[in-house]
Amino acid sequence: MFALRLLLISIFVCLLSPSSVSAQVLKAYTEEWPPYNFIRDNKLVGVSTDILKAVCADTELKCDMQLVPWTRAYKTVLETPDTMIYTISRIPLREKQFVWIGPILPRSMWIFARADVAAKIHTLKDIANFRIGAIREEASLSELLEAGVPSSSIQIFNTNTDEMRMLKAGKIDIVANTEIGMQQNQKTFGIPDKAMKRMMKLNDGAALYFGMNINSNKDLVAKLQASVDKMKREGKIDAIVQQYTKAK
Incomplete structure (x- = not known):
């Protein structure tokens, strides 16, 4: 009887353990x-x-x-x-x-550039000459830095909205995004299709x-x-x- 009571108590404790409840x-x-x-x-x-x-x-x-x-x-x-x-x-x-x-x-992460600067971009290194937007702690920020883009060329934002508003206002020239991500952003923030050009892949391995x-x-x-x-x-x-x- 005592053993049975201990068993029931053990089961009850396990059910109330943080891992089970959470x-x-x-x-x-x-x-x-x-x-x-x-x-x-x-x-x-x-x-x-x-x-x-x-x-x-x-x-x-x-x-x-x-x-x-x-x-x-x-x-x-x-x-x-x-x-x-x-x-x-x-x-x-x-x-x-x-x-x-x-x-x-x-x-697949791509580099997108404003149409008015796209003609001056031929390689990934060229984007360092322009104002690049990135979001804090995002993978694309790490990938830009790993690709050799100097941090001085990158403006870091806390949210996607902050980044897109600056892009629409002409305060930055380049962002990194997936194709469907950029398409939706342009639609959401009223950035015309022709205003942006897809340039080159930043990363395709994740x-x-x-x-x-x-x-x-x-x-x-x-x-x-x-x-x-x-x-x-x-x-x-x-x-x-x-x-x-x-x-x-």
Whole structure:
């Protein structure tokens, strides 16, 4: 009887342990990066957001998704078990910082230049002669620096909105983005198609993921990865992408 009572107490304690409880509510932090994650009609939407919503429904998890500046999202998830950051590029610099769930989407990062300076850009080195925008802690900033672009040529912003407003105002000449990311930004911020030129690839070796704190519950991580894999097999991720990229 005593042994049975101890067993029941042990089970009860395990059920109340932080890892078990936190596995039931997933806090996910993201930035504004259309069409992957952005606010529309006062709701957080986007390709990656909709994928995560579907994963949460499939795994019967309650997911609390918040849009915050990227630096805050990054710091919070680095410090807090059972939390997620998205949409995040898996690059060598970050490899040991997170547990990776995905890939969820491909990633090709391009250099985009204002049309009035594009004729003067022939190689990646040439962009150092112009005003380049980048977002703090983003992979593209690291890739620009690794490519030899001097930091003195780069203006760093806290959010995508800050960067795009400066681009539209003519305060910067160059940004890095994916093709669908730039297309959506130009549409959102009223930058004409002809105002920007796609120049050259900055990086084509990474992919986009959900990133979890490295001390997150392993069962939770496995459950999320299995759901992402299932969505891929069933074509659900491709269907979500089409909803945001089809011509309207």
